[in-house]
Amino acid sequence: MPTIENRLKAYIETLPESKLKAAMAYALLGGGKRIRPMLGMTLLESKGVDPTPYIEAFLAVEMIHTYSLIHDDLPAMDDDTLRRGKPTVHIAFDEAIAILAGDALLTDSFRLVTQNKYLSTLQKVEIIDIISSKAGSTGMVFGQIKDIESEDKMVTIEDLNLMYELKTANLIQASLMIAGVILSDHDIKSYEDLGYYIGLIFQIQDDILEYTLSPEEFGKSKSDDIRNKPTYVSLLGLDKANQVLNTYVDTLNTLIESLYIKDTVIHTQIKLLLNRRK
Template identity: 40%
Template sequence: MSALAFADWTRQVQHDIEGALDAFLPAATQVPHKLHEAMRYTTLGGGKRVRPLLAYAAGALFDADPAALARVASAVEMIHVYSLVHDDMPCMDDDALRRGKPTVHVAYDEATALLVGDTLQAQAFTVLAECATVPPARLLTMVRLLAQAAGSNGMCGGQAIDLDSVGLALTRDELERMHQLKTGAMLRVSVLLGALAGRDLTPLEVEALNAYSAAIGLAFQVVDDVLDATADSATLGKTAGKDAADNKPTYVSILGLARSRDLAEQLRRDAHDALAPFGEQAQRLRELADLIVQRKA
């Protein structure tokens, strides 16, 4: 494990991924100018970069090549950012603020926002597919995993369920299933792709990483729901209280604040337990589980 303190390590990875994203995105001077400028506007200079951090932490566990990790981390972040751009549009959640600045459809226009999301998704697969340091067969598996995590059996499927659930009284199991897809699938694939950037995985290693990812994926959403109910817009960098205003089912609406916080803490412990087979080498992944649960924004 790196000798850096966790806070220093996160800053280093965030700095590295910012540089990688800058290099992998088209220049704003390249035609079509407005599209490329808007892609850079929404992708660069903001966000916690949780998915890249997970990819780097898992990659370090399996001695992944830094160049491969830069591509994996950039690809998962581009998919994530595209989902935020589309999620904020008037036909979806209709939000005007993201990462502390106007959303893309507000800063530019709706058509540009739609195209920014489309293009970021395509760019993510281009960046990942050009990872020359990973054997072709394993790279094909990685591309397939990313596509599945982003599609109807992953992030987009979860978002569809979310939109269809406005005003409905979901059970806790139904809510969990929705968030396993909407949020959890991309967190899981970030971990798996980071690990696969290093080497092929044994079934036991995949099982442990999946258990860890399931715990942090659900914890991430539980904490999001708590923060939406308790933090202000300036702290969150997006509109606070929007879930309640839109009558969307959340863990807070089903369990209440206290039980939601207890659930997040239990999931943090579950994530730690899942990493037992890797010993101290998985410390960064444990620290990221702590970060996800204990964050304030």
């Protein structure tokens, strides 16, 4: 979606020249799939609302996603040297700059919301509340800690669900709930549920693909961040994992019907995301 790239570039252009700007540009404009902003924006489109005036609210979610990748890749965390086929930020720059670039993207994301000219002040407050709640100590960051803490423990399927919810679903939920705020829709809880199932299904599919495909087919190295970690397949076995997956897909489809977004542009978007067979 060229608008997303252009607006992210425009934001980067406002920054003073420094290694910080360079690192932020490197991470933010480095070819992300923009899954999170796309979902919220296509939800608006599906409801007949042009998302363009409100785009900053969705970019904020993308910036938070990007910061979380930068920090996750750090040596003290997952210690990844490659991301999207390119050196990670702390390799291309250095660790200090990677930490700070993440901090800056996170902090600035809230300002993208406050500075938007089309959202009402109440919408801005609601959106910032959603973002900080889904990204902070009860959301995404909590998921990272759960992940770390799970390494020395027996993990149940409930633990894994919570981790997937926190680490993956939460930012998808944020984007869809932001759309709900803009729609002045009383059904925000349903959008939250929608994001929950999209995130969970995506992760369970990942677990299954990881198990059934060769590393080459799977497309990412099999994998520094998944190896030795519990997955749906390792906890339930392949058959049961597929069975649970199908239940969730059914629930998702029911939700899509009840939200009157079947066969709309967000439905297409969801299918693109979840019909990966590679």
